Amino acid sequence: MAKFDENAKPFTNKWLDERIGLNTLKRVLNTEYWIPKDINFLWAMGMILAATFGILLISGIFLLMYYKPDTNLAFDSVNYTIMSEVGYGWLWRHIHGVGASLVFLIIYIHMFTGIYYGSYKRGRELIWLSGMGLFVAFSAEAFSGYMLPWGQMSYWAGMVITNLFSGGSLEAYGLVEWIRGDYVPGDAYLTRFFMLHVLLIPLVIIGLIVLHFGTLRLPHVNNQEGADIDYEESAALYKAGKKKESKVIPFSPVFLSKDIFVMGVYFILFFYLVFYHFNFAMDPVNFDPADGLKTPAHIYPEWYFLWSYEILRPFSKDVGLIAFALSQLAFIFLPFIDRSPNVAPAHKRGLFQIWFWVLLIDMIVLTAMGKLPPTNETFAAIGWYSAVLFLFMGPALFVITIFEKKIEKGA
Amino acid sequence: MEKKRRDFMGMALGACAAVGGVGALYAAKRSWDPLPSVKAAGFTTIDLSAAKPNVLNVEKWRGKPIFVLKKTADMPEDKRDIIIGSDRFHISIGLCTHLGCIPAYKAGEHKFLCACHGGEFDASGNDVKAPAPSPLVIPPFKLDGMKIVLGEEGPEYKKMLADGIAVIA
Numbered sequence: 001m002a003k004f005d006e007n008a009k010p011f012t013n014k015w016l017d018e019r020i021g022l023n024t025l026k027r028v029l030n031t032e033y034w035i036p037k038d039i040n041f042l043w044a045m046g047m048i049l050a051a052t053f054g055i056l057l058i059s060g061i062f063l064l065m066y067y068k069p070d071t072n073l074a075f076d077s078v079n080y081t082i083m084s085e086v087g088y089g090w091l092w093r094h095i096h097g098v099g100a101s102l103v104f105l106i107i108y109i110h111m112f113t114g115i116y117y118g119s120y121k122r123g124r125e126l127i128w129l130s131g132m133g134l135f136v137a138f139s140a141e142a143f144s145g146y147m148l149p150w151g152q153m154s155y156w157a158g159m160v161i162t163n164l165f166s167g168g169s170l171e172a173y174g175l176v177e178w179i180r181g182d183y184v185p186g187d188a189y190l191t192r193f194f195m196l197h198v199l200l201i202p203l204v205i206i207g208l209i210v211l212h213f214g215t216l217r218l219p220h221v222n223n224q225e226g227a228d229i230d231y232e233e234s235a236a237l238y239k240a241g242k243k244k245e246s247k248v249i250p251f252s253p254v255f256l257s258k259d260i261f262v263m264g265v266y267f268i269l270f271f272y273l274v275f276y277h278f279n280f281a282m283d284p285v286n287f288d289p290a291d292g293l294k295t296p297a298h299i300y301p302e303w304y305f306l307w308s309y310e311i312l313r314p315f316s317k318d319v320g321l322i323a324f325a326l327s328q329l330a331f332i333f334l335p336f337i338d339r340s341p342n343v344a345p346a347h348k349r350g351l352f353q354i355w356f357w358v359l360l361i362d363m364i365v366l367t368a369m370g371k372l373p374p375t376n377e378t379f380a381a382i383g384w385y386s387a388v389l390f391l392f393m394g395p396a397l398f399v400i401t402i403f404e405k406k407i408e409k410g411a
Numbered sequence: 412m413e414k415k416r417r418d419f420m421g422m423a424l425g426a427c428a429a430v431g432g433v434g435a436l437y438a439a440k441r442s443w444d445p446l447p448s449v450k451a452a453g454f455t456t457i458d459l460s461a462a463k464p465n466v467l468n469v470e471k472w473r474g475k476p477i478f479v480l481k482k483t484a485d486m487p488e489d490k491r492d493i494i495i496g497s498d499r500f501h502i503s504i505g506l507c508t509h510l511g512c513i514p515a516y517k518a519g520e521h522k523f524l525c526a527c528h529g530g531e532f533d534a535s536g537n538d539v540k541a542p543a544p545s546p547l548v549i550p551p552f553k554l555d556g557m558k559i560v561l562g563e564e565g566p567e568y569k570k571m572l573a574d575g576i577a578v579i580a
Contacts, residue, residue, distance in 0.1 A: 156512065160527065163511040168544070178440075182449050184474040192443070293469055293476045295513035299527045313528050317509050317544035374529030 030252035044262035069194035104304035151286030306370030476505035489535035503547035
């Protein structure tokens with residue numbers, strides 16, 4: 001057995017170190033987890049996401065105490081009990097709704113930062129893949145949560161999204177009914193999506209967050225120039241007191257204090273929205289109780305799914321489904337589609353920079369078109385061309401990066 | 412000799428765990444199946460004698476909306492029509508065959524219009540504009556005088572099935 005100092009006082013640093021290796025943990029995860037200096041506020045998005053997830057979890061716990069997963073009771077338990085009876089129930093609901101929306105905004109910023117700086121390249125593939133796993137899990141979490149108030153949008157979004165699993169001409173209606181536990185979304189459907197939303201998917205998300213952090217530890221985070229930093233040399237300089245000459249800072253407390261500053265700015269926006277503009281996250285149609293005999297005049301998903309919805313919409317059923325599936329999967333394979341050896345910001349990678357901005361603008365256009373009703377011919381045409389353009393972005397990246405010149409990096 | 416015995420124990424443990432795992436997966440699959448009470452959702456009888464021409468009635472069968480439209484004399488005949496005496500009816504499950512929204516009936520244009528993704532059907536339920544991939548589905552029915560029973564398969568429905576006009580809902 002290991003040695004335990006009989007004079008160490010309980011719960012002191014030494015006592016804890018002997019029992020759970022506290023000092024090793026601190027060193028590996030905080031004081032000697034080196035972060036490059038050459039970063040900007042976009043590097044704070046990871047911790048902002050972690051903090052937002054924490055806030056969603058806490059507000060969710062309070063909502064969970066009064067919510068009733070039953071088709072007869074769900075709507076009133078949210079819109080009457082939680083909103084007007086429970087003390088500060090409105091606060092938890094608005095935090096939960098605004099948080100669910102903002103978490104996707106930050107996820108997209110986080111993703112596009114990674115794409116811009118090439119932070120998915122050799123050595124960092126698993127960071128990207130676990131991150132995409134988180135994107136899928138958060139999407140499932142958002143969709144299952146959207147079912148719970150059991151309003152018109154809940155019901156009809158549930159109807160449309162579960163119908164996707166019929167696979168078009170495959171006509172797998174048995175699978176759709178199995179997912180629903182009914183011919184249409186009903187009681188069995190609501191309770192199982194409630195289970196997914198409050199237990200199974202959050203467990204998966206927590207697991208993936210741990211994995212995501214784990215995949216980051218050895219390759220380290222990228223930096224603004226994509227420079228290959230000699231961490232041992234820089235760490236030695238930092239520890240010798242030559243902080244100015246060193247290219248790195250420790251994760252805690254130095255990097256974390258930068259993070260917390262950005263978080264502070266973010267939470268001002270967050271709570272401004274919670275208190276004064278929560279309506280953007282509360283669709284008015286969802287304040288009508290679910291009715292299986294009446295489709296709302298115009299169904300659309302929340303803003304963060306609009307771009308993929310617009311890829312589904314303009315095509316015939318089978319083509320639309322295939323395009324939709326491809327667009328969902330395309331980002332996952334990014335580290336393997338990009339053939340360039342350069343880890344560098346987009347503005348130093350020639351054609352890749354144009355590709356990056358075209359992709360971003362195309363997704364914004366798709367998002368805008370997805371929100372509009374399908375009746376306007378001009379907008380439908382813009383949507384169609386944007387969807388086709390999106391499908392060509394993958395092959396285009398492959399070709400562009402094959403011909404990309406290797407950047408020679410000076411010291 | 413020792414190694415062989417350990418191999419056997421490993422394989423025996425693996426086999427038992429695999430059997431248990433498959434069993435658990437089957438139980439999990441069955442737990443997600445629609446309940447017997449849901450599946451036993453019975454039959455719906457609709458009286459057609461009061462129907463007015465070109466006015467859409469929406470009934471409910473197995474939680475799904477059912478379109479009942481009595482055709483006017485000037486609407487073209489269609490092989491999908493259900494004929495009772497001198498009247499022609501269009502009866503279908505009122506869910507767009509694209510992704511299951513309920514199309515709205517535009518009485519003036521004699522058209523069903525789906526607001527979700529812009530699909531269109533004519534007054535006989537034939538798809539006339541993408542993304543609607545196929546005609547509105549005709550539910551199993553049996554005629555009984557001026558009444559129609561949904562969920563039962565009468566001779567007229569069986570003929571439609573055989574002709575490929577109706578598909579299994």
